[in-house]
Amino acid sequence: MVNEEALFFSRILTELTLSFHIIYATIGVGVPLMIMIAQWVGIKKNDEHYILLARRWTRGFVITVAVGVVTGTAIGLQLSLLWPNFMELAGNVIALPLFMETFAFFFEAIFLGIYLYTWDRFENQKKHLLLLIPVAVGASFSAIFITMVNAFMNAPQGFELVDGQLVNINPIVAMFNPAMPTKVAHVVVTAYMTAAFVLASIAAFRLLRGSNHIYHKKALSLTMKLGLIFSIAAAVIGDFSGKYLAEYQPEKLAAAEWHFDTEGKAPLILYGKLEDGEVKYAIKLPFALSVLAHSDPTAEVLGLDKFPEDEIPPLYIHYLFDTMVTIGVWMVVLSFVFWVGLKRRWRIIHTKWFRWLVVLGGPLSILAIEAGWWMAEVGRQPWVLRGLMKTADGATSSNQVDLMLVLFAGLYVILAIGTIVILSRMFRKNPVERELEDRAVEKGGDPR
Numbered sequence: 001m002v003n004e005e006a007l008f009f010s011r012i013l014t015e016l017t018l019s020f021h022i023i024y025a026t027i028g029v030g031v032p033l034m035i036m037i038a039q040w041v042g043i044k045k046n047d048e049h050y051i052l053l054a055r056r057w058t059r060g061f062v063i064t065v066a067v068g069v070v071t072g073t074a075i076g077l078q079l080s081l082l083w084p085n086f087m088e089l090a091g092n093v094i095a096l097p098l099f100m101e102t103f104a105f106f107f108e109a110i111f112l113g114i115y116l117y118t119w120d121r122f123e124n125q126k127k128h129l130l131l132l133i134p135v136a137v138g139a140s141f142s143a144i145f146i147t148m149v150n151a152f153m154n155a156p157q158g159f160e161l162v163d164g165q166l167v168n169i170n171p172i173v174a175m176f177n178p179a180m181p182t183k184v185a186h187v188v189v190t191a192y193m194t195a196a197f198v199l200a201s202i203a204a205f206r207l208l209r210g211s212n213h214i215y216h217k218k219a220l221s222l223t224m225k226l227g228l229i230f231s232i233a234a235a236v237i238g239d240f241s242g243k244y245l246a247e248y249q250p251e252k253l254a255a256a257e258w259h260f261d262t263e264g265k266a267p268l269i270l271y272g273k274l275e276d277g278e279v280k281y282a283i284k285l286p287f288a289l290s291v292l293a294h295s296d297p298t299a300e301v302l303g304l305d306k307f308p309e310d311e312i313p314p315l316y317i318h319y320l321f322d323t324m325v326t327i328g329v330w331m332v333v334l335s336f337v338f339w340v341g342l343k344r345r346w347r348i349i350h351t352k353w354f355r356w357l358v359v360l361g362g363p364l365s366i367l368a369i370e371a372g373w374w375m376a377e378v379g380r381q382p383w384v385l386r387g388l389m390k391t392a393d394g395a396t397s398s399n400q401v402d403l404m405l406v407l408f409a410g411l412y413v414i415l416a417i418g419t420i421v422i423l424s425r426m427f428r429k430n431p432v433e434r435e436l437e438d439r440a441v442e443k444g445g446d447p448r
Contacts (some may be wrong), residue, residue, distance in 0.1 A: 020415075031195045042054065204220055271283055
């Protein structure tokens with residue numbers, strides 16, 4: 001017997017927790033690579049500004065890691081409490097990557113601690129840089145292993161279900177399911193992209209606030225270039241994701257594209273609205289959906305008419321898809337204009353309005369990450385384990401989930417406010433100019 005109230009609050013609480021955690025998780029995956037690249041550039045160019053970039057980014061990163069641990073623990077707790085039936089089934093098959101994700105985090109944390117406490121203790125800074133490799137690798141593999149679990153939910157395999165009992169369990173096969181390659185690649189690359197644009201947003205904001213220091217200009221240049229590289233990579237992987245959906249989750253692709261009737265030469269629908277089952281005010285790109293799904297402009301694409309009505313995902317995921325794609329394309333354009341502007345010395349990239357666009361790019365990139373995850377999770381509905389267990393069958397029947405929702409929401413508000421206050425005070429009390437002067441005095445050099 002399904003407890004509809006418990007199901008509703010369980011879904012809301014899980015969505016709230018994932019939406020909050022994904023911000024810290026994305027930063028936690030992407031920033032270590034940014035730190036490593038900044039320090040490598042600093043060593044290669046013998047440039048103290050890039051070395052200081054790595055140092056200051058690391059300080060902020062430690063705060064986000066601490067909060068990410070709390071929210072990540074909350075997710076693990078809620079999986080057991082809110083989705084016990086799902087965990088009873090899936091936990092026997094896909095527990096290995098959950099364990100490996102914990103191992104990857106400890107691997108990252110150990111070397112992060114060593115890296116932090118060995119600043120200026122290496123005469124050869126290249127040896128200090130080597131400590132960042134396991135930090136960046138551990139952070140990325142944490143994302144890889146936990147995304148494998150999510151991929152399993154979309155394409156479960158590695159076991160047989162006989163008379164309600166699990167047999168022939170193979171966790172390796174479960175991990176390397178058809179959804180894994182595109183999901184893992186997309187999650188990791190978009191984390192790198194988002195981290196780059198968030199850091200670029202901070203640099204641009206400091207320049208707008210009147211700090212015209214070369215440090216911030218170098219930070220902006222480095223992160224926008226990296227953002228361009230990873231945003232293009234995300235677009236390419238997004239194309240592969242569309243082809244995966246066409247083959248393995250065609251109902252999700254059809255719902256996201258409002259593709260109601262199976263047909264060839266299918267157009268890609270952007271924006272618009274549904275009125276009485278009819279799409280209005282949309283932009284239609286001829287043949288584009290057929291190309292996205294099968295790399296063939298004449299290929300047939302399955303429509304929603306081929307699926308039972310109770311297995312069709314909510315159609316509002318179309319707007320989530322549009323949000324994700326629009327922001328992604330915009331960030332490619334913005335970073336490309338910045339890169340070309342640097343090469344050709346355009347004054348436009350130094351104007352206030354352009355820098356405000358860069359500042360806006362950080363929050364927009366996070367919004368794109370959120371929209372992508374909402375589309376991934378809502379687009380799998382009504383399944384929690386596609387084809388095997390519906391969301392309603394995996395939920396708890398407890399009547400206390402509403403209280404849990406209030407308590408966890410309060411916790412997230414406290415963590416969000418605490419993060420903002422601590423980070424702002426940390427960097428306000430220790431500005432770049434002062435830190436460069438202090439380091440120059442220590443080394444007997446020029447602080448500029």
